[in-house]
Amino acid sequence: xxxxxxxYGGALVAPRATVAASGPExxxxxxxxxxxxYLAVTSVYPVxxxxxxxxxxxxxxxxxxxxxxxxRALIVPIVALVAVETILGQGRAHRRGLxxxxxxxxxxxMRQVPWRATVGVPYLPELLAMLAxxxxxxWVRRSIPEQEARG
Amino acid sequence: MSRLGLGVGxxxxxxxxxxxxxxxxxxxxxxxAMGPLPPGSAxxxxxxxxxxxxxxxPEHLQGKVSVLTFWATWCPACRSEIDDLDELDDExxxxxxxxxxxxxxxxxxxxxxxxxxxGYAAKEKLSLPIAVDNGSMSRKFRVGPIPxxxxxxxxxxxxxxxxxRVSSSTIAEEIEQxxxxxx
Numbered sequence: 001x002x003x004x005x006x007x008y009g010g011a012l013v014a015p016r017a018t019v020a021a022s023g024p025e026x027x028x029x030x031x032x033x034x035x036x037x038y039l040a041v042t043s044v045y046p047v048x049x050x051x052x053x054x055x056x057x058x059x060x061x062x063x064x065x066x067x068x069x070x071x072r073a074l075i076v077p078i079v080a081l082v083a084v085e086t087i088l089g090q091g092r093a094h095r096r097g098l099x100x101x102x103x104x105x106x107x108x109x110m111r112q113v114p115w116r117a118t119v120g121v122p123y124l125p126e127l128l129a130m131l132a133x134x135x136x137x138x139w140v141r142r143s144i145p146e147q148e149a150r151g
Numbered sequence: 152m153s154r155l156g157l158g159v160g161x162x163x164x165x166x167x168x169x170x171x172x173x174x175x176x177x178x179x180x181x182x183x184a185m186g187p188l189p190p191g192s193a194x195x196x197x198x199x200x201x202x203x204x205x206x207x208x209p210e211h212l213q214g215k216v217s218v219l220t221f222w223a224t225w226c227p228a229c230r231s232e233i234d235d236l237d238e239l240d241d242e243x244x245x246x247x248x249x250x251x252x253x254x255x256x257x258x259x260x261x262x263x264x265x266x267x268x269x270g271y272a273a274k275e276k277l278s279l280p281i282a283v284d285n286g287s288m289s290r291k292f293r294v295g296p297i298p299x300x301x302x303x304x305x306x307x308x309x310x311x312x313x314x315x316r317v318s319s320s321t322i323a324e325e326i327e328q329x330x331x332x333x334x
Contacts, residue, residue, distance in 0.1 A: 008164065108167055
């Protein structure tokens, strides 16, 4: 837990040093934990709305609404992880999860500003978050020790 | 791993969880008003005009099983459902205890919505009654994604809500069940 927190903080304050110092078996579940944090920041209310729809209908349509809420929430981290993995390549892909740290920071920051009132771009936080993940990955890529591809 | 990294990591995770907790608290507070108007609710006050020029209001729900479907011409699932409901409406033709109303929720200015709804009804030769909503009735029934279909009993109480495409056989079963209850 302590090492994970230090890794997440390190990904923000000293990204290259952090990825270079992380052991090969360290943080293999970062992608899962950080995706859950992403959901916590962006999707608690929409998922609750999905449950409210199901509560009112109690039928298949309501279940579809819940699945749709989860699907809309998860599509961004999934696409980001695929993009990051493509950039990193097979030998460095074990560090892909950490790229979600800047994503979570961006969506968290965007939650604090009333961007909807001033900017007419839909999905702006998601777009900026993806850019942050991709930019972070390009920045640290060469510092990640390459691993032998696993059979 | 530096102390700075650990500190920033703690703040990062705490801030994300705090945002999630705040949203959860907001969702709990809003729970009663979330989602569609649920079964058991009385029909809210509304007034829409039908394509034939008549006014449609809650008092017209009294004494009849009513099927209200919110739809738009740009929505393929709605068009498919409207075609089915048009056939079902024909089956109940002449029955004073059952009524259908397709409430157009086009999401465009009223005149344009009227033109599109009337154009679609003429093109498809629909006999299903159609009303045009300026958004107010949809808000009162808390309509989100369409098609959104509500079945009300003869006292004007919401009994069934369907989000997304619903088959006419399901609606027919619900109508028959409510008719039996009211006998």
